[in-house]
Amino acid sequence: MSTAVLRQHAEVQFAEELDQLRKVDTRQRPGNWLMSPWAVVTYLVGGRLDNGFEVSAKYIGSRRLMEIAVATLATDRALLLFGVPGTAKSWVSEHLAAAISGDSTLLVQGTAGTSEEQIRYGWNYAQLLANGPSEAALVPSPLMQAMKLGKIARIEELTRIPADVQDALITVLSEKTLPIPELASEVQATRGFSVIATANNRDKGVNELSSALKRRFNTVILPVPASEEEEVSIVVKRVAELGQALQLPAEPPALKEVTRIVRIFRELRNGQTEDGKAKLKSPSATLSTAEAISVINNGMALAGHFGDGVLRPADMAAGMIGAVVKDPVQDQVVWTEYLETVVKERSEWKDLYRAFREQA
Amino acid sequence: MTDAVTLFGIRHHGPGCARSLRRALETLQPDCVLIEGPAGSEPLLAHLADADMQPPVALLSHAVDDPQLAVFHPYAEFSPEWQALQWATQAAVPVQFIDVPAGISLAWQQQARRAEETAADIDEAASDEEAVVDETTANLPHDPLDWLAHAAGYDDGESWWNHMVEERGDGEGLFEAIAAAMTELRTHAPQRLRGDEAQEAIREAHMRSLLRDARKAGHARIAVVCGAWHVPALAASVTAAADKAVLKGVDKLKAQTTWVPWTYRHLARRSGYAAGIAAPGWYDHLWRQPANGSRAIGWFARVARLLREHELDCSSAHLIEASRLADTLAALRERPAPGLDELNEATRSVICMGDDAPMRLIAERLMLGDALGSVPSAVPTVPLQRDLEAQQKRLRLKPEALSRALDLDLRNDNDRQRSQLLHRLALLGIEWGRLGAVGRSSRGTFHEVWQLAWEPSFAVELIVASRYGHTLALAATARALEQARAANRLSELASLIDRVLLANLPDAVEQVAAELQARAATDADPLALLGALPALANVYRYGNVRQTDVAQVAQLFDSMLLRASLGLPLALADLDDEPAAQAREQILAADRAVELRQGESQQQAWQHALHIVAHADSGTPLLRGLCSRLLLDAAVLPLDEVRRQLSQQLSPGAEPLPAAQWLDGFLNRNATVLLHSDALWALIDEWIAGLGEEHFVRVLPLVRRSFAAFAAADRRDLGLRVQRPVGASRAAVTELTWDENRARRALPMLRELLGVADG
DSSP states (O other): OOTTOSSOOHHHHTHHHHHHHHHHOOSOOOTTOSSOHHHHHHHHHOEEOTTSOEEOOSSOSOHHHHHHHHHHHHTTOEEEEEESTTSSHHHHHHHHHHHHHSOOOOEEEOOTTOOHHHHSEEEOHHHHHHHOSOGGGEEEOHHHHHHHHTOEEEEESGGGSOHHHHTHHHHHHHHOEEEEGGGTEEEEOOTTOEEEEEEESSOTTSSOOOHHHHTTEEEEEOOOOSSHHHHHHHHHHHHHHHHHHHTOSSOOOOHHHHHHHHHHHHHHHHTBOTTSSSBOOOOSSOOOHHHHHHHHHHHHHHHHHHSOSSOOHHHHHHHHHHHHOSSTTHHHHHHHHHIIIIITTOGGGHHHHHHHHHHO | OOTTEEEEEEOTTOHHHHHHHHHHHHHHOOSEEEEEEETTOGGGGGGGGSTTOBSSEEEEEEESSOTTOEEEEEEOTTOHHHHHHHHHHHHTOOEEEEEOOHHHHHHHHHHHHHHHHHHOOSOHHHHHHHHTSOGGGGTOSSOHHHHHHHHHTOSSHHHHHIIIIITOOOOTTHHHHHHHHHHHHHHHSOOOOSTTHHHHHHHHHHHHHHHHHHHHTTOSSEEEEEEGGGHHHHHSOOOHHHHHHHHTTOOOOOEEEEEEEOBHHHHBGGGTOTTOBSOHHHHHHHHHSOSSTHHHHHHHHHHHHHHHHTTOOOOHHHHHHHHHHHHHHHHHTTOSSOOHHHHHHHIIIIISTTOSHHHHHHIIIIIIOOOBOBOOTTSOOOHHHHHHHHHHHHTTOOOOSSOEEEEEETTSHHHHHHHHHHHHHHHTTOOSEEEOHHHHHTTTSSEEEEEEOOOTHHHHHHHHHGGGOSSHHHHHHHHHHHHHHHOOSHHHHHHHHHHHHHTTOHHHHHHHHHHHHHHHHHOOOHHHHHHHHHHHHHHHHHGGGGTOOOHHHHHHHHHHHHHHHHHHHHHTBTOOHHHHHHHHHHHHHHHHHHHHHTOHHHHHHHHHHHHHHHHOSSBOHHHHHHHHHHHHHTTOSOHHHHHHHHHHHTSTTSOHHHHHHHHHHHHTTOOHHHHHOHHHHHHHHHHHHHOOHHHHHHHHHHHHHHHHTSOHHHHHHHHHHHHSOTTOOHHHHHOOOOOHHHHHTTHHHHHHHHTOOOO
16 A cells, blocks of 8 residues: 555554454354454454554444444444544544455445435446446445445435435335335345445434334444543643644644543533532533633634743633524523523632633 | 252343242242342331332331431342242241341441441431432442453443343343352452451351251252342351351341332432342343343334333334344444343434433433332331431421411420421421421511321321431432423522422432522523522521521522523513513512512612613513612612603603503503602603604503502602692692581590690
8 A cells, every 4th residue: 555645444453463363363253354354343442452452442432332342343234323523433444444345435425416426326327328337337335335245334324314315215124125216126135245324413403314214223322422531632632733734823732722622522411510500501512622622722823923932821712602503582581591600600610601601 | 058959140120130049049939048138127027019019119228216327128129039939938938037036237337327427427318318228238349240242352240241131032141150250259359348348258157057947847949039140159068156256256237128119210320229230121021021033123223112101203214224224233342142232322422413412311211210119007107207206206206187276486406306397307208397488478586387287198198208318308318309300490499499409308408509509590581590590599688597508509699690680581572462571570589589689799789780671672661660660669779760761661662562561561560659759740740742643542541550559648648749830839739628617616525545644
């Protein structure tokens, strides 16, 4: 592989780990799987193999969740990974496909413009006009490829796909065939075929899954980071990386400021204060870790270009309110309530309270 | 050890053990059954044959002199001990309990309590709670099964034991295997550091000596059912003399034992019962569905039924996929069959779409279960009843069937305690006393008037209530907390706070307040928050009469008021007639509550909210008018401003219907403002006079309704006021003309009546 590639596929980047796992893996493998379910779980959550080889953790979190995901695919059911943005859904889906099929590239990116051709098959129109419908004129979708090869197909952002296009999946998932009426034939899925879809459970409203389609998926919800420390360390790491890439003039923020932002995000997201003593209302906003990162980046840009280069509460107030108050009516109440009942009461947060009040 | 004795090491409440035990007893046909239970309680076993005896039940022993000291031995249908008792009753084989008598356990509890009190007498309530803990807790402070489980690669002892014993079908060699495992464990287990080692030794010595007695009595086949942990100790050969030495001089309290109905909830570990199990409902299922392929499916079918009852979708196809996933998960984890963990994960993933809410329902209703046992009416009384009797005696309140009134002066210590007793009973649903209406309304006074009437059914209700606790205070607290959790509306919680304060239950006050706080934070409806304010204000204002601590209530009130005030303007926008009328009542009640609170900042926050509502364009007219009026009454809104608003609302350009509604709100069933402000009077007069006929007919019913709500005297004054021309002074009307001569003729008589001298 050429080194100029910005980002390698999982199966290339972790080729050695996959190799080592396959070597020690003596357990039973479902048809067409490159390794046993046990080995797939080990690949995802990391661990030391019997031969002393260290497998790195791809997913940091509950092993049981990964076991459910892998067991789902082993029963040839489709897997739906649900979660707010930034909970490693696509990351898990890519690594699952890489470990099970050795190929994470059979991917359909769901958008509002995704058409049925992208899910089923399209036509090479030159061929179609010249020779009429034929196997040669058919342009298979990644899903069709996966069915033929017995591999895992991935669908990203399933809920962004229009509802009528989503329905094209129902036959594939229940009958495991893809009819091609134009050729009076069909493609039948071979062993090992399955689908991993990811969806954002915050914008369910975009194109909610029909219950017929829902029923064909097993759902695993990937949770947000479990503890404040874990989340702070993720944010600090990403902010440093992004700050470098964007060449922000401000110096990286102090841990104290990051901790405060992460705490506000966590408290509003979880609907209770971090000490668990008081309950709060949650706004309609997602408040993901990724948004916390962008609030800090935004604040750093403000501080660097217009301030004294140090991240101050005032620099991030605007970004913070923007991230929390997505609905100008309901969220404003939630935010004001939070401000008046929580932020105001914390004596060491006085500066923050003032900055927020001035913005409001 | 001779062949006469067979030891069955079991786990309390293990269905697999119970099934194997039952089978083993059938084969062995023992002529005597010894069970690890409080020795001396055998007379109570006579009740086992009664059809009214339905598990779960518990043997409850309490100290005669101190009902707060109590130990429970609960039995569910799937408890091996219960099955052994049942078998013995049916086969008419004598049963002997071999654990130490309840009196000894109670003495230990008392010692522990004293040690705790001397160590730290700060948290009295906590030690009360701990007294409830079962005696079998002394058994296994740190579950030794955990050690075996870790060796086998399981997370905890419970899931290991479930897989190895309870969820398996076979019973052959089970008890030998358990005995072997426990012997190994006891030789290698780290020396336990807890202070109950001496107690363990006493218990085991006691069991050995009773076993020895049974053998001496000439029984040929003795079955011993005891906790697996004790098997090696019972099998060990220890001389009778050594055991006697251990048992010598052990303290013992006078104890009384009885059967009480029990619940699965109380069997669960999270209820604080240390030998409890995680999921009694699951064990019940294991007991009813013997091990075979249909067990998982049976469980899923129950899940499906539960979900459908709550109108959640669950089809047969869901169940098929769920059981496939559960099987695959079990295979992935290298287990022979799916256990509860796998079943739950499959349910969440396939049926619930990853959602937690239905899972909580399943945990509550299926895993825990809501079974409630019953005991025959012939069994002796419970400590709760004893506690009540003791208090009745102390406070000189005799239970009498005849209804009689009782006037309590709350400044008097004895009377206050009587009032608390009655309030506590009321919390437990025992309406011995009914609080008279006078007492209710004159809460600020020192008097309560009760109507007392004792009914025989109260005795039964006491037994039912006894599962909440064994003193009135504990039971009422537990019951109040249960009600708090079940309460749907905030106002219910607020009045519950009132009731627990009246009953003087500080623990309950704290926890109900916490519950209220938590609900208030998440309840999106500010009107619901307002609904809770009046009760809280009452508590705050009049709490001091009863010497209760109200600081917490004040804080609660303030935070709820703040939340309600912030959300109020939004909640009052564009309401229909009916909700608006309800909101009016709530705002009026809340306004009075805020007044009772008598706090500067609270008043300001509230008035700020009213101000926003009064001036909001989108607000409901009725409520905007009401808010203006409240502000006017509080002298926050200057009269000029009100006049401006009135003229704006009633100006010819305004729609007549909203204008009439606004006026209705503004007048607020009270004519004073009209009678005393000529300017406002003139404005309203002008408005009505200026309406076209069609508009007049439309607003007439509304305006009439507004005016009909005034007091009769006000209406008469208004009528008089109408006779005067606008702007004319009141004095002009009240000037009277009278005949002096005629008036003089009444004077002599008046003098006589009043007893004054001529002059």
